[in-house]
Structures are given as structure tokens and as C-alpha cells.
Amino acid sequence: MSIVRVALDVPLPTLFDYTVAEGIAVAIGQRVIVPFGRRQMVGVAMECATVTEMAPGRIKPVKQVLQDSAPLSAELLDLLRFCSDYYRYPIGQTVLAALPTRLRSDKPIVGKPDLSYRLSASGAALDIESFPKRKVVQRRILSKLAEQPCNLAQLKALSATAGKQLKALEEEGWVESYASTPSLARPLQGGEEANVEGYIFHGAHTLTGEQRQAVDAVAQASGFACFLLHGITGSGKTEVYVHQMHHVLQHGGQVLLLVPEINLTPQLENYFRSRFPEVNLISLHSGLSENERLHNWQQAQAGSAQIVLGTRLAVFAELPRLALIVVDEEHDSSFKQQDGLRYSARDVAIFRANQRGVPIVLGSATPSLESYHNAQSGRYRMLKLSGRAQAEARLPAVRCVNINQTVMHHGISENLLREIGQRIARCEQSLLFINRRGYAPVLMCTGCGWLSGCKHCAGKMVLHLNDRRLRCHHCGYQIRVPSACPDCGNADLHPVGSGTQRVESVLQERFPEARILRVDRDSTRNKRAWQIMREQIHANEVDILVGTQMLAKGHDFPALTLVGVLNPDSALYSSDFRAAEKLFAQLVQVAGRAGRADRPGEVLIQTAFPDHPLFRALQAHDFEGWAAEQLAERQMAGFPPFVYQAMLRAEGKRETEVYAFLNHARAAAIGLKQNVEILGVVPAALPRRASHIRAQLLIQSAKRKGLQQFLRVWQPLLDGLPAHKLRWSLDIDPLEF
Ligand code: ADP
Ligand code: ZN
Numbered sequence: 001m002s003i004v005r006v007a008l009d010v011p012l013p014t015l016f017d018y019t020v021a022e023g024i025a026v027a028i029g030q031r032v033i034v035p036f037g038r039r040q041m042v043g044v045a046m047e048c049a050t051v052t053e054m055a056p057g058r059i060k061p062v063k064q065v066l067q068d069s070a071p072l073s074a075e076l077l078d079l080l081r082f083c084s085d086y087y088r089y090p091i092g093q094t095v096l097a098a099l100p101t102r103l104r105s106d107k108p109i110v111g112k113p114d115l116s117y118r119l120s121a122s123g124a125a126l127d128i129e130s131f132p133k134r135k136v137v138q139r140r141i142l143s144k145l146a147e148q149p150c151n152l153a154q155l156k157a158l159s160a161t162a163g164k165q166l167k168a169l170e171e172e173g174w175v176e177s178y179a180s181t182p183s184l185a186r187p188l189q190g191g192e193e194a195n196v197e198g199y200i201f202h203g204a205h206t207l208t209g210e211q212r213q214a215v216d217a218v219a220q221a222s223g224f225a226c227f228l229l230h231g232i233t234g235s236g237k238t239e240v241y242v243h244q245m246h247h248v249l250q251h252g253g254q255v256l257l258l259v260p261e262i263n264l265t266p267q268l269e270n271y272f273r274s275r276f277p278e279v280n281l282i283s284l285h286s287g288l289s290e291n292e293r294l295h296n297w298q299q300a301q302a303g304s305a306q307i308v309l310g311t312r313l314a315v316f317a318e319l320p321r322l323a324l325i326v327v328d329e330e331h332d333s334s335f336k337q338q339d340g341l342r343y344s345a346r347d348v349a350i351f352r353a354n355q356r357g358v359p360i361v362l363g364s365a366t367p368s369l370e371s372y373h374n375a376q377s378g379r380y381r382m383l384k385l386s387g388r389a390q391a392e393a394r395l396p397a398v399r400c401v402n403i404n405q406t407v408m409h410h411g412i413s414e415n416l417l418r419e420i421g422q423r424i425a426r427c428e429q430s431l432l433f434i435n436r437r438g439y440a441p442v443l444m445c446t447g448c449g450w451l452s453g454c455k456h457c458a459g460k461m462v463l464h465l466n467d468r469r470l471r472c473h474h475c476g477y478q479i480r481v482p483s484a485c486p487d488c489g490n491a492d493l494h495p496v497g498s499g500t501q502r503v504e505s506v507l508q509e510r511f512p513e514a515r516i517l518r519v520d521r522d523s524t525r526n527k528r529a530w531q532i533m534r535e536q537i538h539a540n541e542v543d544i545l546v547g548t549q550m551l552a553k554g555h556d557f558p559a560l561t562l563v564g565v566l567n568p569d570s571a572l573y574s575s576d577f578r579a580a581e582k583l584f585a586q587l588v589q590v591a592g593r594a595g596r597a598d599r600p601g602e603v604l605i606q607t608a609f610p611d612h613p614l615f616r617a618l619q620a621h622d623f624e625g626w627a628a629e630q631l632a633e634r635q636m637a638g639f640p641p642f643v644y645q646a647m648l649r650a651e652g653k654r655e656t657e658v659y660a661f662l663n664h665a666r667a668a669a670i671g672l673k674q675n676v677e678i679l680g681v682v683p684a685a686l687p688r689r690a691s692h693i694r695a696q697l698l699i700q701s702a703k704r705k706g707l708q709q710f711l712r713v714w715q716p717l718l719d720g721l722p723a724h725k726l727r728w729s730l731d732i733d734p735l736e737f
């Protein structure tokens, strides 16, 4: 009997056995449809076997083998097995989560999405003028196809009935369809080089000495090597990637370029396209339609996409000719998925490069302390870019304003307002950066100190002035702004903390003539809106920009010469030991926006702690010194990267049940007597969310292997604990505390 073990999207840590009928062949990695309970599901064949532990009467046959897309490679399946094991997530859910949505559904994908249409030989010979005039839509389709082959979506744009008319044309033999999915390319054998003409590669600069070294080091790497490209903002890291990629493309390889989850992806895509105009570059990110994502994924799988640019999910793309991985802004926390399979795309990428035996480049102006530590200890190779690529571009001057020793106007200091005024007079732009984490405006009663708390969460509700509502950003609960304090009846309620809207109104009052642009999630919900804003900024139609994180990243605004940082201090006394690291990275990034072109930039930081080492290091542009100090502190305190951590989180309606579960889990951990440190059960940073109590238990170990061994035996015990009405999850290498 022939048995196949199938990965299914169900929360159980096993594969499921099915029989394969005589005469049917199932290849490993192929998608199959199988009965599961009363339903039928799509799964992936992971293993073949001849014996099963299932009772002969209970085992069922595979219903259908889907032939509509190439089987997943053994290499990808290995990668997914590793992820399932490392992140302690069910194998079936891991495998299915890695696939584009279309491949997870049991609807066959054959045909429709990837068919293109063109004129047949007789269609091409036809004189359209002689075609019956009353067949308006058919005529339109024929003349469109005479220009270029099209897919169904393009033709449907001509008319709502295009689908039906197209069919008629096909039946009459004027039009034919063909599969536009490229045929599978054969993976390169070891040592073999594809015969590819040198690609045109546009606008290359003459590399600086440091850039040259970085490019050569990677080009000369044989087999796996992990490089940390540490370059200050404007040092030309992108230029280095482009040259490294060029080298790989010339040898017929594929490049995987991972970028953070931000709405910069289309811009980056255009940029790299312009540098490699002859190369097939595709993107993979959550903003694509299901069909686009499938189509792009298939091009990567076929080897016909030479550059795959994507956010974290792209790390699971099939890449038969993969020869280089680049992770830009490697420190960015969006590489870590915060639910389901809680993977770090950066770390998975490193595993993947190792599995493949190819180099990987992690780039950043402010590397994560994990990566920096690895580079210092020699596990990674450090590549440094210490100067700006364009000689005339200087680093901005950074100054602190002590908020306790200056006049403040609703959160903005007089000094900063004066500087902004000067910029307006010189037709230069200013950017006010708000670190919103924990600092959104909430409502406070001046009488009794009441704060606008959310009734379902431990958090505060945020004031939204435009529709006069209080909203909880954790659970979505909202109410109208109360006219008086619910506790003492006092009518004098004031906003505290600064949000973008409040800052905007203060500025408008002081500079009535100024053109102010607010850039945050609310104002850029619509993709097009953000595009228009960028054009306005570039056309110098804006004097002052007010924004959050979004503005910190990767934009080149030549007229911007002043950056004001409004409220960085909350990160200095956060309970999250990574808060300072994140703040430093954010401030370096936002400071990098000032003075990119020939005009020198200036950064003004409003703080109550102007002598704090973080600000000192920032002023001196001294990442090394700052990182050394942070690492020493982490080592003393026994924090990552000197230990490896796993977090068990639980939440539920009843506090007693949540804590009982975690305490049982803790007792079970202690009972295993393994060499790991088991901390106490504590409330989560947000102890209550949407009426659910949240708590956590941290496990750590000086050895990654030791922690993994422990987790492998601990998790089955957790699965056995009573957890009725609770939700719990394990987070390996957690970033959020
Ligand atoms: P980073 O990614 O490190 O912040 P970029 O790659 O964006 O820096 O480079 C900053 C600017 O310097 C860009 O305008 C880029 O075109 C330019 N640049 C990069 N390398 C060179 C070079 N070797 N010579 C001149 N200009 C360069
Ligand atoms: Zn009150």
C-alpha cells in the first residue's frame, strides 16, 4: 500500500496519513485535496511511506492531486520543517502559512489567472475593418490584441461582456490563449555558470574605497557567509547592494532582497527597476492582490524572476537559483511576525543562506545589538561604511533642548518654534517627529487627576479632536468626549501628551501663514494620498511636516533642514529593555532626513535628560560607543544577545484561569530539570486588553540549543494542560515585552 503524509492547516503538531490509489502518482511537495472530518482540505504532500499507524478502516484516500502548480522543492520543505520546529508551531500550519492564499484554496488555479490571449494566425491575417460592425466588443478586443497580447483582466477593462465575447472569438478561431507562466528553469548545478550577457546597469557611481571593499568581500565569498553592512545614513549602502546584486545576476543567480513592512515598497521597487531595467524584478508583499501574489510567486519559483523584492513573507519564496540574500534595515522589528508563526524573517533568511550555501548581507545604520554582537565576536563579517558617499553631504548637528529650562507651548519649546520660524523665512522645510509610543494625547481632569482609561483594557483612550471622540487603540472601544469628569464632575478636562493633531494646531496658531502637513496612519490610510503628499513635499509646497515613524524612513526631501524630536523620553524609562535601542535607531533614522543634499541639517531634541548617554552618543554620531555600553549593560543584566528567550503568553476572561495555566506551565518546566532559567509569572505590559486578562512567563538560557531542547519537551506538556477558554502562544526570540 502506498501512503502519503500530508501537511494540513490544522492546529495539531503532526502530518496526516492518506492512501494513494493505484495508478496515481503523488510527488513530494505537491498539493493534494484530502477529506478531513466532514470537510475537504488542501494540503501538501510531505513524505511518502509504506506503513501507517492508522487503523486500516479509518485511513482515507487522497481525493485529488493538484497539478496546477509545480511541487514545492525539498529545500523549501526543509526550511519549513526547521521553522516549525524552531518556532514551535504546527508543521501543517507552518507549511500552509508560507504559501500564497491562492495555493491554499481547493479551487484549482489552472487557467484563468495566468492565461494570456493573442490573435491566432487567422486572426492576425484578418482585416478588422471587414469584421461585422455590430460586433462592437469583439472588434474592440481584436484591435486591442492586434497591439499586444492581454490577460482577461486587461480585456475586461474594454467591456463588461469581454469574457463572453472573448470565448466566442476563441471558438471561431480568431483568438487563442496560452499559458503566460514561464516554464521552469533548471536550477544551476554547483560550479556551473549561466550564459548571461552583462546586464545594463544604470547610473553606477564610482564606488568609494569602503564601498568597493564591501562589494568585493561579498563577491569573493564562497559558500555561506553572513555579512553585516554597517553604514551611516547616506553612506551609500543601497549602492553597495546594487553592485553586489549585479555581480550575482551576471552569474545567472537570483537575489532575494528583504525590506521592512512599510509603504516604501513600491518606491524601492521602482528604484531597483530603474537600476536593472532588463531584469525581471517582482515584489512579494501583503499589499498585492491574491492573483498578483500568486503570479509573482510562480515567477520566483520558475526562476524567471531574477530579483525578488519583498517584505518578511518573501523569505518563503521558492528560489531555485538563489545566490544572494540582502536584508535592508535588518534591525527593523517588522521582520518579526507577531502572531501565528512568530518568525523573524531576518533569522530565517540567515538559516536559508546557510542551507543554500550562499552569502547574506544584513544592512543598517543602526544594527540590532544581536547582529552587532555577532559581527564583533566574528560570527558575522563586519563591513563598514563610515563616511557619507557624497563628500558635500555632512551629518546633521544634533542639539538637546532641556524642557525643564525653557518656555513650552503645549509640548513645543520656544527654541524649536524660533528655529522653525527661521526655516520658514529661508523657504526651507522642518519636520517635527513625534514618538507616539505611549504618548498619544489622553484626556485628564485637572480637578482629581482622572485619566480617560478604557473600560476594557488597562490602556488609556486617545483623544481624536476631529470627531470629538475617545478611542482605545488596543480594542477599538470608543465614546464621545465627556463634557465633565466622570469621577468628580469637574468640567475642566485637558488633553495631556502630544499627538500629531495637537501639535498641528499649536503650529497653525503660531505660524498662520505656514503650510503644515500631517503625516500619520490616519492621514495616509489611502495609498494615493501618501503619494500626493510626497509630491507636495518635493515641490516645496510644504513648510512644516508633522509625523510619526512613517516619516523617519528612507525619504529624500532635499529642502528639509530641521528635524525636531518632541517626546523621546518615555523610551528611557520603559519596561521594555529594547526601548532605548529602538529609540536610538529611530532618532538616527529621522536625523538622517535632515540635510541630505548640500544644505547642512540640524536636529533639536526636546528632553528632560539632555545629558543621557543616548543623546550624547547621538550628538557624537557614535553608534559604536553606544552599542558597547548597551551590550555591557545587557551582559550584566543577563539580557539578549547574551541569553536566548522564549515567552509563553496567555490571555482569557478570568484572571484565575490565566494565572493557573501559567503557574501549571511553570511547575511543569521546573519538573523537567533542564538547564534553563525559569522566571516568574507576571502581568503583560498591557495587563488587560479588550476585557481579557493577559500574563506571561519568560524562559531563558545562555545556549540556544539548550533552550530548544527544553522547548521540545515542554511544549507537549503545555498542549496537555487544561486551557479551556484561554488563548496561549509561545514566542521564540520575542521582541515585544
Ligand atoms: P544609505 O542607503 O546608506 O542611506 P544611499 O545608498 O541612499 O545611502 O546613498 C546616499 C546618496 O549617495 C544617494 O544619493 C546615492 O546615489 C549617493 N551615492 C552612493 N554611492 C555613491 C558614490 N560612490 N559616489 C557618489 N554618490 C554616491
Ligand atoms: Zn475629576
Ligand code: ZN
Pocket (backbone or CB within 6 Å): 454, 455, 456, 457, 459, 472, 473, 474, 475, 476, 477, 689, 690
Ligand atoms: Zn480598550
